[in-house]
Amino acid sequence: MEETNIKNYLTTTVLNNFIDKEQYLPEGNLSANLIFNQNARNNVYRVMKMKLATCQSFTFAVAFITHDGLSQFLTVLADLKKAGIKGRILTSTYLYFNKPEAFRSLMKIDNVEVRIFNERDENGNVLPFHAKGYVFDYGEYHSVVIGSSNLTSNALLKNYEWNLNVNSLENAEITEQIRLQIEDEWNKSIPLTQEWLDLYKIKYNNNNFEQNNPIVEEKDQLNKQIEPNKMQAAALAELDSFRKDGKDKALIISATGTGKTYLGAFDVRKYQPKRFLFVVHREQILEKAMHAFHRVIGGDISEYGIYSGNRQDGLDAKYVFATVQTLSREDNLHKFRPDEFDYILYDEAHHLAAAQHQRVFNYFQPRFCLGMTATPERMDDYNIFQLFDYQIAYEIRLEDALKAQLLCPFHYYGVEDYVYQNELIGDKSSLKRLVSEKRVDYIIQQTEYYGYSGDVLHGLIFCSSVEEAKTLAKIMTAKGYPSRCLSGEDSPETRAQVAKELEDGKIKYILTVDIFNEGVDIPCINQVVFLRTTQSSIVFIQQLGRGLRKYSAKSYLTVIDFIGNYANNYLIPVALSGDKTHNKDNVRDNVDLDPIVDVSVINFTQVAKEQIYRSIKNKNMTNLLELRKEFQLEKMRLGHTPSMYELQRDSIDSQVIADKFKNYVKFLADMKQDVPDFSDYELKVLTFLTFVLVNGKRKHELLLLEALLEKGKLLEAEYQKIIADNNCYFDSHVEKSIDQILTLAFYERNSLPNKDSFGGRSLIKHDNGEYQFDRQLAGVLKGDFLAFFEDVVKTGLLRSQQYDSDRLFTIGKRYSRTDACRILNWDKIVPGLNIGGYKFDEDHQNCAIFVTYDKHDGASLNYPDRFISQSVLNMYSKVKRNLDSKDIKLFADKNYDLHLFIQKSDDDQASFIYLGTCSGMRESFKPHSMKVIKGNQTKTESVVSMNLKLDTPVDLDTYYMLTKIKY
Structure with missing residues (x-):
């Protein structure tokens, strides 16, 4: 925008905001507005992210910063660094709220200078600093957000916050006041250095300051009464209803970490079986499962026993916890009568397809049989549902579990993999490239940058091959990150030992391929790293789930996905959203919107996002x-x-x-x-x-x-x-x-x-x-x-x-040209070529406008349509038009309803996002000449440009997707 336009926009905006909103209608995107989290599409996080992503520089003056709040913007800050854009953050030690890990994270952001508030009173004490201001420099103007939001996850996403956003030129009084105040405090502050942080850690620990942490480790609650959570209570009610209806089988589908074991224990306690059998496929699960049942059911511990290769004390126990490997042997199986147990629970029930499980399942005849699994969908076409008579008592998937706060929140970062000589790591990359020293350095750099929650790193890395995992473990150990590789070749004892080393902090990472997909319980894991293409959305969620168990020393899980030039990148948004529609538009939108579930946030760097777009474009999702x-x-x-x-x-x-x-x-x-x-x-x-x-x-x-x-x-x-x-x-x-x-x-x-x-x-x-x-x-x-x-x-x-049934179209939903013809009540279908960029229907006094924002190179007409703001689109007419053309005059006719549809590029095919009704701003209509390419000939045609004012501003996610990201 030109400076004169900025002044005009701001003048009109001030009159609209503070004098009369009816008389003065602002044209630009410079209105003052209230930002609050109850507006899901334009909440504090989304507004701040948008402003940060599009500014030329920024300064934050904010008292309280948490690592999980800062981490929401790490991908945006990484993209800003590539563009050479820098910023400043002024923060404090007020009340010792800011943990050392927050300062540790700030020091890793190269393009942000950080200082600590240090103004003192006459006695030499640092004054309380409680500011919450965010200043964004756009060159032609400044945008300031001031209010109640600190840089914390809850303040950005959940809390009831009020923040006022105002815009002004640099020499405006309000901007001058804010700038001078910040500069004054900045000059009195002290730089954040490692020496300062070392001293702060001592002071912080001496003050014994601890934030309230909602993430509680189960083992910290051993002396407390265990009660069913919301999910468990609902499932227990369904199981009771099943049995009252005479059903003797049921399947529970529940995301990893949502308390399936305790749910089983609660139901067994209610059922009160004469004898109970718990069957699992991994021995290391038995001990923990048995003690969980004892905590819930109670009684003498001698009534509980394990029947496995290493222990045989479960033969005569009332509550038997057995491995299928031991139980399925013919001589062991026949030590029990078929009706020995009146209640049997199969943990990880999707393994029942295996011959060993089938032998056990078919032998016993319990009065009630319960199966539990997080992933009933199998890739070998075996029908687990049939085994339980298609009777699903309860189901809770990942998104539901996160919303119910049954799992630890996660921050997902999709970042581009290592680039060597302009070539991104891909499907055909050699082992030599995958384990090159520069790639390992890059991996370490990214894992350090995105960090982890807590004081000690407990990481899990999934690799593309065992060879890669083994080699990377050696190299990372040599670089100061003690690591171990685990594969299918390792015994259960070795796996348990290495897991214990990770828990105790003796090693930083376990590297593996797929043996940690399930059946492994290491709650302390606070960083999961993907160094391989996504082959299956099921496996992706299984592996993600390894870090989602709640744990006292972490408030969230960091997930870093290194996205290379992989054909299967389209599976990433499919897995993260749980989308099974096979609809390309849905999958693409799941990338565009950077979804939020409670305080779990998904972010992609721009390069990574482009890789996913390319994969979606090339993938036939309906084969x-x-x-x-x-x-x-x-x-x-x-x-x-x-x-x-x-x-x-x-x-x-x-x-x-x-x-x-x-x-x-x-x-x-x-x-x-x-x-x-x-x-x-x-x-x-x-x-x-x-x-x-x-x-x-x-x-x-x-x-x-x-x-x-x-x-x-x-x-x-x-x-x-x-x-x-x-x-x-x-x-x-x-x-x-x-x-x-x-x-x-x-x-x-x-x-x-x-x-x-x-x-x-x-x-x-x-x-x-x-x-x-x-x-x-x-x-x-x-x-x-x-x-x-x-x-x-x-x-x-x-x-x-x-869709909204009380109006013609629903803002934000996708429509085709044919959809528009029908829903606008036109008398007949109009071919797309006849509609072109827009079509007026005089009988119904409406118009459908279709805009492709990014035209492909070589397009015969490369209209430079662009947004001036969230409320104004500058659009060009069809060729051979001037200011006196009939359709140009109709754009300014208030009797016509103008409906605006837009797509990012031709990759969207026939699908356009509906942005709502709009009106032509008559004073903006200007004639132009435009080159038109037809075959090998180029000629000049007359067109008219005009500004269209939207009745409903474009939401931030859509606006950012259309104006910022190229694909």
């Missing part, structure tokens, strides 16, 4: 092999062929089915399932329902079809009541549009798609104030076809819950 795998998992889970509704609810997005297969019959056939023999007309009707309506972006047609399926006929008044009851917008234009869609009049014979591809006949008859099905359709609505018809309608209504 038959991947879809069949997902489909089979759902089929195993349900115990029957899933309906489209069930897939939409739990996994594959129906939009994917619509786009790739057109209808669910074709999808099932390609999944190698038996399908009914439908007529050509029936298939075309199902294609129409799936291709047009199942996306749920307008639920009106679906509600009408649902009502007709139930009643056969429907009066207009009855339908309008249904519309009102569902809080749907409705007027005469909508009513006509619904008729146009369901009679197929919207789809002309020369359109694409056309009415013939949808059966050629109307689906409904609407006359004399009454709706009913078309005669031919009514005649076939029975049997299998009726079931498929109902399934599509039900699926579309389920998917419609993603």
Whole structure:
């Protein structure tokens, strides 16, 4: 923005903010505003991150800093360092709140100068420093955030905080006051050095200051009464209900670290079995499990026994804890009667596919059998669900467990791997490159930079091969990071010994490939490092889970994922979000938004993000092999062929089915399932329902079809009541549009798609104030076809819950050009080429505007569309336009509703994000000349640029994604 524009924007903004918001409408993004955490999309963290990522320099004056608060911005600060942007932080020792680890972390940020407040009173005592101010320099202007938020995780994400954001030119009074005050305090402060930190550690320890820490290690609570947590209480109620219904089996699916062992103990205590058996596949789990049960159930410890290769005291115990390896041997197994135990619990139940487990499972006949697992989905197609009669008593996945605060929060950092001679580590990198000294130095540098919670490092590194793990362990040990490698070759005793060395702080890292995926419990782990491509989202979550157990000496887990040039990078956002939809837009959005779950935050450096975007772009996420795998998992889970509704609810997005297969019959056939023999007309009707309506972006047609399926006929008044009851917008234009869609009049014979591809006949008859099905359709609505018809309608209504039903479009959701034509109530479908960048419909006095923000090189028209602010987009018209052109005048016509849709680049294909309604700012309209490339010829055409003012400012995540990140 030019300086004159900045002055004009600020002048209007001040008048709007402090005089009259109706009379003065600000154009730029410079309004004063309140920042608070209850605004989930524009909370303190997101605003600060956005400002930091786009500034030219910054100064923070903040009393309290925690490592977990600072760590939220480490990837942004790393990107700023690459761009040569520096900053300053002034903080304090007030109340000894700031732990030494916070200062230790600050010292590792090369592009930030840190000083300690040191102004003293007449007696020489340091004055209390309680400031909370953040100043961002944008060259042309300054942005200041002042309020209640310290640089702590809770202040940034959870606490009820008030912060005022104001913007001004450098010579403004408010900016001058803040700048002079900060400079005065800065000049009186002292630099943060290692010598100062060493002295501070002594003072800190002498003051014996400890922050309240909600993360509690289970072993610290040994003398306290154990009570079920929220998840356990709900699961126990479900198990009790199962048994009352006569069910003798159940499966509990619960994320690692959420207390499955204690849950089992609580249920056994309630059941009061005459004899109980606990079966597990690893001996080292038995001792801890047995003592957990004893804590909950009580009684004489002699009633508890272990039956394993090393101990046989469980033969006559009431509560037997056995390894499957020992129990499955024929001579050992037959030491017990088949009905010996009236309650059996299988821990890590997904291992029941193994022959040893099957031998045990099939031999015993308990009155009740419980299976517990964090990952029931197996990659070998074995159906664990079937073993438990598809009876899932309770399920809690990673995101739910984090929200319920059952797990330790984590800070995930996706950083680019080592680059050598402009080549990023990738799928084909040799062992020599993977273990080169420079790469090891780079790994250590990143692990030091992103750090860990607590005073002692307890790290776990996952490598791509055993050879890499062994070599890296030796090199890292030589560089001052004592490390051990563990592989499948190591005995259980060796693994236990090395784990103990990590817990005791004798080593810093354990390096492995995949033996730590499950069954390993080292709560002290405070840093998990991934040095390999993600092959499976299941394995990714298993390995992440190694560090998510709560522990008194850590408040969060640091996760550092070194992202190289890997084809499977798309699996990272899939794993972190738990997304099973196979919808590229969803996966891409999960990267764009840097998701937050409670105080767990996911961040990527810009280069790492670009690697993931590239992987998503190149990956066919709807290839038959991947879809069949997902489909089979759902089929195993349900115990029957899933309906489209069930897939939409739990996994594959129906939009994917619509786009790739057109209808669910074709999808099932390609999944190698038996399908009914439908007529050509029936298939075309199902294609129409799936291709047009199942996306749920307008639920009106679906509600009408649902009502007709139930009643056969429907009066207009009855339908309008249904519309009102569902809080749907409705007027005469909508009513006509619904008729146009369901009679197929919207789809002309020369359109694409056309009415013939949808059966050629109307689906409904609407006359004399009454709706009913078309005669031919009514005649076939029975049997299998009726079931498929109902399934599509039900699926579309389920998917419609993603959208606001009381308005045309939902801000932030994605739409195609065809979606816009239908939802704007246009009389017919308009091909995308005819819409171009925008299309006015005079009958309905609306316009759909489609903007691709980053055009590919070589585009015939490279419009320089750009955001001036979160509220203003500068856009260019179609060619051969001037200020007197009809459509240019319509942009300033207040009688027209302008709807703005935008996509980052052509990689988004047909998908555009809806940003809301806008209006043309007439005084901004300017004529221009633009070069147009057609074949080998280039000619100059006239265009008009204009500013569009959005009625709803673009949320920060979307704005940052569109304006900052290139992919």
